[in-house]
Amino acid sequence: MxxxxxxxPEVRQAVARLFDLAQSDTGQxxxxxxxxxxxxNATDLGGFDLADLxxxxxxVAADMATVFAxxxxxxxxxxxxxxxxxxxxxxxxxxxxxxxxxxxxxxxA
Numbered sequence: 830m831x832x833x834x835x836x837x838p839e840v841r842q843a844v845a846r847l848f849d850l851a852q853s854d855t856g857q858x859x860x861x862x863x864x865x866x867x868x869x870n871a872t873d874l875g876g877f878d879l880a881d882l883x884x885x886x887x888x889v890a891a892d893m894a895t896v897f898a899x900x901x902x903x904x905x906x907x908x909x910x911x912x913x914x915x916x917x918x919x920x921x922x923x924x925x926x927x928x929x930x931x932x933x934x935x936x937x938a
Contacts, residue, residue, distance in 0.1 A: 840899045841912060843892035848917050850889065852924065857885055862925045864893055868900070869909060869918050874926055 851862035860881040866874040882890050900907055909918040923930055 836899070836912065840895055843895040844909075844912050844914065846892050847889070847896065848914060848921070851921055852917075857889055859925065860885060861889060861893075862921050865909070865918065865921060866925065868896070869922075874922065874929060 847861050847865060851858055851865055860877075863875060863881065864877045867877040871877075882893070885893075909915060
């Protein structure tokens with residue numbers, strides 16, 4: 830498990846909201862799932878198109894910005910498992926990229 834340095838509550842809350850949204854059945858869910866899966870393993874699961882921000886509510890885009898800023902402020906990789914969300918990430922992969930479910934592709938980089 831990756832251990833992230835001091836994860837502030839607002840970062841944890843933003844990550845939780847994004848995961849909740851990505852697992853839902855809304856128009857924004859796919860875009861948020863793409864963002865989260867790009868964080869986990871963009872090479873295998875696909876990247877995030879920044880133009881997708883234009884289709885998101887401001888609050889959702891702000892949560893993404895919070896996560897992005899947190900990740901950029903620390904050296905090395907911090908993945909969803911640092912938030913105890915490895916199973917949730919695997920659930921997103923199963924939901925949005927079911928063809929990618931293998932040991933090789935479901936893990937983070």
